[in-house]
């Protein structure tokens with residue numbers, strides 16, 4: 001089956017890496033407050049945004065993800081003091097490499113969401129899902145052998 | 150291959166309403182590796198936990214997935230449960246199908262599909278989980294309290310009472326905090342000094358308590374049970390061990406123009422000073438900004454008169470490093486700067502004062518000896534206007550306004566009004582308020598006394614403008630209930646200025662890696678259930694640094710913080726976090742990049758002997774992580790160019806497996 005953005009049934013697959021201390025709690029807070037965001041956002045918990053290896057992001061694209069978003073504590077508020085500064089620098093590099101590989105840079109994003117920002121988490125996710133939906137499926141890095149449907 | 154059990158919780162209807170829990174369990178039964186799956190109303194209940202334990206035994210499970218609420222809620226509960234029957238707690242993972250699924254998605258089909266996907270990711274992770282054991286670290290049996298106000302003092306006294314050593318670091322020359330500056334205290338109107346100075350003496354004389362006054366914390370390393378704290382002892386130019394506090398130097402000092410901070414600059418003090426008569430420690434301090442000897446090299450009078458030979462003009466800041474098992478923040482508050490509120494003419498007229506300044510003007514030990522005289526001409530004010538909520542409950546922050554209620558102002562304004570009337574019954578007093586908030590034992594009665602017995606004019610409304618004119622303050626205001634404009638010819642205006650966190654609190658929070666809210670109050674680990682702990686293990690909160698409070702609440706919280714500290718210090722050893730980094734020495738090239746990014750200095754390098762394929766041996770430098778120091782952030786794992794570093798509990802392969810499962 002050929003999937004394109006014209007296909008009505010197409011829903012983007014989105015992986016959200018969230019740091020345990022701020023963003024994962026922010027996502028929990030969104031739930032506690034019964035706010036809603038699209039179900040295709042799936043969260044992977046990591047201790048700190050600096051734990052996110054660029055390999056994980058490439059792997060997600062290879063496995064058919066259409067967008068990958070990284071969330072961490074606001075600069076200056078990292079639970080591990082400097083973790084998110086590393087993230088910021090690494091991801092700037094990775095994003096330019098993705099650009100080089102032909103992945104639209106809008107497919108990846110770094111956002112800072114604190115444990116108190118349930119609403120912000122939701123706003124960020126709604127915005128990101130909207131953006132990826134507009135871009136359509138990501139095919140460039142996808143390994144078709146991994147496709148399950 | 151693991152033998153995995155999957156347990157899907159209904160959470161009453163919290164999950165079951167939007168996720169078909171039976172379908173999730175059924176889907177689990179078809180996932181390779183899963184040998185047992187079931188659903189249950191409340192997994193976290195005793196019977197739910199028993200159900201898991203029984204299944205582990207019956208099916209010989211080696212790994213468990215619980216599909217339930219956030220791991221932040223019950224990961225510990227479930228891990229403890231499986232551990233009680235001998236399974237390694239780190240062989241259990243949670244799929245968060247409540248906060249991140251059933252509560253955010255309304256459609257049952259969508260919710261169920263996502264829950265299945267989250268369950269599969271958790272199974273994929275458990276498949277790769279390895280048993281982890283936490284190392285143990287000894288607990289240093291000494292606590293540090295930062296801030297010596299009533300909060301810090303009470304916490305220190307309670308900890309000392311339990312038999313542990315406590316140090317107080319106070320930035321000012323004396324402990325006591327704001328309470329030492331107050332006149333009388335609501336709701337009982339007992340004299341503040343009479344209750345706080347005996348406490349200060351108790352602290353000063355307790356053998357278990359050591360006070361580092363005129364000192365600051367400049368660095369914090371380590372972790373719960375084992376903090377290493379650098380304390381800067383600011384140069385006082387007086388040897389604390391020799392000074393007897395006789396005060397002769399302060400009488401002789403010719404430089405008398407330094408603003409007296411204890412009286413909020415309402416009068417002056419000498420360059421060498423003791424903040425107030427009951428200061429603890431009662432030791433003189435030289436103010437380097439004003440001392441003639443330090444600035445011009447001439448004078449030296451204090452040194453000549455000091456019989457104890459305590460003066461040392463060559464004193465310098467000194468840093469010491471001390472180890473602690475627990476740290477308590479008790480840094481209190483400050484009064485917000487209201488000079489940006491032009492309408493109240495605070496900057497223009499000395500007769501417009503803040504409530505804390507008013508407190509000093511009424512105090513027997515204050516600049517006027519307790520006689521209420523207005524600052525400009527030292528005459529007794531006949532008409533006084535109090536303005537409530539200055540800078541509090543304000544959504545617009547351009548002038549430094551605060552969104553929160555400062556909580557204490559309604560009560561202390563009623564107190565000020567009554568105390569003034571007590572001394573000078575002919576004074577006319579107006580209080581402008583938005584709301585009067587007096588929840589608290591005997592609080593509303595107290596306020597009503599001000600209105601009913603003392604005849605204080607309470608007016609609901611806002612003060613629009615204060616204009617200094619011919620020695621008077623023309624107050625233009627609106628009365629919202631009568632719907633009329635008022636003009637009052639006042640002699641003094643008192644502003645109930647908002648309180649804000651100590652200006653050093655943010656820097657301190659960074660050193661402690663403790664969190665703060667958007668207003669810079671320290672955040673508690675849980676707003677209801679863990680109100681005196683910060684989210685950082687081993688760091689506790691006492692008093693107003695966590696949010697506005699009056700004295701009774703501050704003291705209650707201070708005691709609660711102490712009991713948490715005592716609980717921690719009573720343990721000899723703490724189980725560490727086993728989710729730490731480790732490097733594969735066969736892959737490590739010893740490049741040092743990991744140590745550069747580690748914020749805790751957990752990585753060192755050792756020379757190790759390796760046997761080569763040709764049977765020779767070779768010595769190579771490799772990275773070694775100290776598991777007691779590593780906090781498990783994972784920065785090093787991504788930095789390592791050789792792929793040698795990995796993190797327990799969040800390994801590369803585990804995260805990749807989760808990615809794969811979620812993308813399927």
Ligand SMILES: Cc1cc2nc3c(=O)[nH]c(=O)nc-3n(C[C@H](O)[C@H](O)[C@H](O)COP(=O)(O)OP(=O)(O)OC[C@H]3O[C@@H](n4cnc5c(N)ncnc54)[C@H](O)[C@@H]3O)c2cc1C
Pocket residue numbers: 295296297298299300301318319320321324325326327328331333334335336364365366479480481482483504505508557561564648651653654657691692693694698699700701703
């Ligand atoms: C005008 C006014 C009137 C009041 N009247 C009453 C009343 O009648 N009844 C009542 O119950 N409450 C009253 N209060 C409230 C009362 O003052 C507080 O509840 C109480 O003082 C809080 O104590 P604390 O120890 O938390 O803070 P603080 O008293 O502010 O003490 C904090 C201490 O920490 C020190 N510190 C700060 N930062 C650092 C740092 N980085 N390193 C080292 N030390 C540091 C400070 O120097 C200070 O000594 C009043 C408040 C005001 C403003």
Ligand code: SF4
Pocket residue numbers: 729730746747748749750751752774778779780781782783784785786796
């Ligand atoms: S995970 Fe690595 S960088 Fe982070 S604390 Fe441990 S050793 Fe240091």
Ligand code: SF4
Pocket residue numbers: 732736737738739740741742743744771772788789790791792793794
């Ligand atoms: S970064 Fe990797 S290779 Fe370099 S020293 Fe650290 S563990 Fe070894």
